[in-house]
Amino acid sequence: MSTALSIDAQGYFVHRDRRLFPVGVNYWPASSGLHMWANWDADEIKADLDLIVGLGFNTVRFFLRWQDFEPEAGRYVDRSFERLEWLLSACAARGLWAHPSLFSGWMSGGIFWPAWKGARNLYADPFMASRAEAFARRAARTFARHRNHLLAVDLGNEMGCLPDSAAASFGDIAAWCARVCAAIKETCPHVMIVSGCDMGQVTNDTGWAFTNQPGTDFLSMHAYPVANWSPVPLGGLDDALSRRLFPYYCAYARAYGPVLFQEFGTILTFGDAVQRDFLAAALPATAAEGVNGMLWWCLRDIRSLEHPYRFCEMERSLGLVDPQGRPKPALAAATHQLAAWAADPESLPPRTQPDLVFYLPDHTQPTAPEYLRPPNPQRQLGRRYLIAWHLAAEAGATPGFARRATLPPPGSAPLLFVGQSLSPDEIFTLHRWVEQGGQLILHGVSVRNWGATYAQFLGARAVNYALNCRLTVDAFGHRWSFPPTPDEARFVVEPTTARVLARDQDGHPCLLSQQHGLGRILYSLPSVEDAVIHDRSTSLAHGDRWREWYAAMLVDRRLVSMT
Numbered sequence: 001m002s003t004a005l006s007i008d009a010q011g012y013f014v015h016r017d018r019r020l021f022p023v024g025v026n027y028w029p030a031s032s033g034l035h036m037w038a039n040w041d042a043d044e045i046k047a048d049l050d051l052i053v054g055l056g057f058n059t060v061r062f063f064l065r066w067q068d069f070e071p072e073a074g075r076y077v078d079r080s081f082e083r084l085e086w087l088l089s090a091c092a093a094r095g096l097w098a099h100p101s102l103f104s105g106w107m108s109g110g111i112f113w114p115a116w117k118g119a120r121n122l123y124a125d126p127f128m129a130s131r132a133e134a135f136a137r138r139a140a141r142t143f144a145r146h147r148n149h150l151l152a153v154d155l156g157n158e159m160g161c162l163p164d165s166a167a168a169s170f171g172d173i174a175a176w177c178a179r180v181c182a183a184i185k186e187t188c189p190h191v192m193i194v195s196g197c198d199m200g201q202v203t204n205d206t207g208w209a210f211t212n213q214p215g216t217d218f219l220s221m222h223a224y225p226v227a228n229w230s231p232v233p234l235g236g237l238d239d240a241l242s243r244r245l246f247p248y249y250c251a252y253a254r255a256y257g258p259v260l261f262q263e264f265g266t267i268l269t270f271g272d273a274v275q276r277d278f279l280a281a282a283l284p285a286t287a288a289e290g291v292n293g294m295l296w297w298c299l300r301d302i303r304s305l306e307h308p309y310r311f312c313e314m315e316r317s318l319g320l321v322d323p324q325g326r327p328k329p330a331l332a333a334a335t336h337q338l339a340a341w342a343a344d345p346e347s348l349p350p351r352t353q354p355d356l357v358f359y360l361p362d363h364t365q366p367t368a369p370e371y372l373r374p375p376n377p378q379r380q381l382g383r384r385y386l387i388a389w390h391l392a393a394e395a396g397a398t399p400g401f402a403r404r405a406t407l408p409p410p411g412s413a414p415l416l417f418v419g420q421s422l423s424p425d426e427i428f429t430l431h432r433w434v435e436q437g438g439q440l441i442l443h444g445v446s447v448r449n450w451g452a453t454y455a456q457f458l459g460a461r462a463v464n465y466a467l468n469c470r471l472t473v474d475a476f477g478h479r480w481s482f483p484p485t486p487d488e489a490r491f492v493v494e495p496t497t498a499r500v501l502a503r504d505q506d507g508h509p510c511l512l513s514q515q516h517g518l519g520r521i522l523y524s525l526p527s528v529e530d531a532v533i534h535d536r537s538t539s540l541a542h543g544d545r546w547r548e549w550y551a552a553m554l555v556d557r558r559l560v561s562m563t
Contacts, residue, residue: 005151005192007218011258012292012345013151022097022151022293023342024052024059025320026263033304033316034107037068037080046090048299051325053094056339059151060091061099061262061295063107067114070135081142088146098149099295101196102136102180103156108315110308111162123168123176123207132176133183140187151293152192153184154262158222160197160206173207174214181215194260198222199249202382203231205374209364210256218292219256222263223249225278231383233536233543237266237278240544241390247285248389251352252382254290255360255401261291265298265318266330275330283334287341288349294338296320354400356392356554357408358385359417362426376419384418384529387543388443391532392416394544395551404429410519411437414554418529420446424453431457435517441553444527447491458523459498459514466490466508471526473510475502476552478545482526483534493525522553 006014013020029048032039052060069080084100091098105113105122113122120128143150155177159165165173181193193216197208201221210219225242227234234242246264253259264286266275283294301319302309309316320335321327327335341348363375392399402408404426407415410433417440422430434440445454450462468490471482484490492508501522502511514521528549536543 019345021345022059024057025299030300033302063104092149097151101154122164124172137183144188154196160208178214192217218258220262251289279334356397375421394547414439434519437518442523460493464492
């Protein structure tokens with residue numbers, strides 16, 4: 001293999017001037033699981049690597065446990081690094097791209113750190129940051145000898161899930177990330193680095209935000225269609241929303257940079273038609289969002305009963321293959337599809353061309369201590385857009401994402417924003433975009449931002465407050481019910497230049513339209529997405545009836561006829 005591994009302008013890996021689509025698995029041996037480095041079995045690992053190649057895959061992601069390499073601060077275990085060297089050489093001998101993950105403190109429902117870490121915060125504590133930098137530099141010395149077959153170095157597994165992440169500031173995490181990345185690249189030049197983060201980048205207010213990972217070269221996404229891991233009410237694998245989870249999370253991340261779909265699976269691996277149908281729908285849709293590789297979790301079911309498997313039995317049965325090394329029946333078709341994409345990246349589905357664009361605001365999570373509240377909480381933004389993604393697709397639209405620098409040409413596709421805050425400079429940009437023929441849809445307008453700039457932009461003034469109760473609105477030939485908003489006051493607006501399209505049960509304006517030049521803004525004061533989430537918690541069908549709202553908001557002639 002050549003050292004010429006890069007990422008092209010379209011966000012895909014390129015090797016020897018040809019597109020490379022990494023396809024493979026996340027790997028722990030069946031006999032030992034997370035305890036691979038201590039309970040080393042070279043013959044088992046060689047057989048598994050041969051199996052990965054036999055499946056038609058080209059990549060393996062594996063994990064270093066810090067305590068197995070540095071059991072005492074500053075004392076490294078030569079034997080563990082020799083085993084790492086052996087594993088990297090074994091990957092190279094089989095033509096597999098190696099994708100090592102450095103700091104695997106969070107794994108399979110357990111937390112794993114060297115005992116000497118104690119209660120110190122990985123990111124915020126100076127001693128721990130120094131030790132992390134030193135360990136990264138030591139590991140990078142080994143990586144450097146095998147850089148010709150390294151896909152990338154992964155900083156760690158799902159860093160945002162750690163309690164350390166919640167306790168550290170955004171600045172702490174950014175500084176740690178930059179410091180560790182610099183140590184790796186100083187020792188192993190030209191290697192690419194990724195953070196190894198999951199869907200929490202979309203659904204939680206974590207320091208591992210897409211824009212807060214300095215030194216990394218591309219982004220990662222991990223996602224699973226598990227109901228209680230979802231930020232919105234979710235049905236089974238046959239729920240249309242479940243089947244849109246993977247493409248949604250990857251498209252969200254893709255708006256910020258190239259994305260490796262680094263971990264995914266169904267968790268349930270012993271089913272039949274429902275798993276096959278889920279993957280047959282989800283994988284091509286995800287590939288069409290421009291991910292640059294896909295790695296299944298994981299290769300084999302785990303036999304070990306050591307921590308964390310003793311009290312997390314589910315984590316033992318996530319394997320792609322059965323004990324004989326054959327893809328499980330429910331997963332066989334997906335295995336063949338993935339192998340086909342690895343063999344011929346040109347056979348990947350063409351990139352999705354959205355006809356409805358979701359606007360990602362400049363300001364989401366708080367990056368400075370002076371913010372008492374995030375301008376657009378990621379936990380709120382991520383779940384609202386997930387519902388919007390689903391219902392827009394149900395209404396026949398093809399959704400996508402854009403940031404201020406990547407807005408579609410005015411008039412080419414409507415723009416939807418479901419967050420709370422737009423800064424004055426964002427409003428200026430959007431105002432010009434609308435004037436030139438754009439259609440902007442706003443769902444849920446926050447009273448805390450309704451000052452002079454908003455009043456001019458939306459053609460209405462906020463003049464009073466009202467009881468924050470359930471609202472009933474007649475629009476588009478249907479009656480809609482909005483629950484009380486838990487964290488916002490209900491307020492009354494008085495139109496200046498805006499047109500009222502619908503009122504609530506008290507006669508207050510609820511749905512309005514404002515013309516600017518060649519385009520216009522359509523906006524609903526209450527959050528449509530919060531209403532859908534509320535309804536979906538009672539009945540999937542009840543929540544999905546809101547597709548009619550989306551269909552109406554996207555068709556101008558329906559609104560022009562309203563009074």
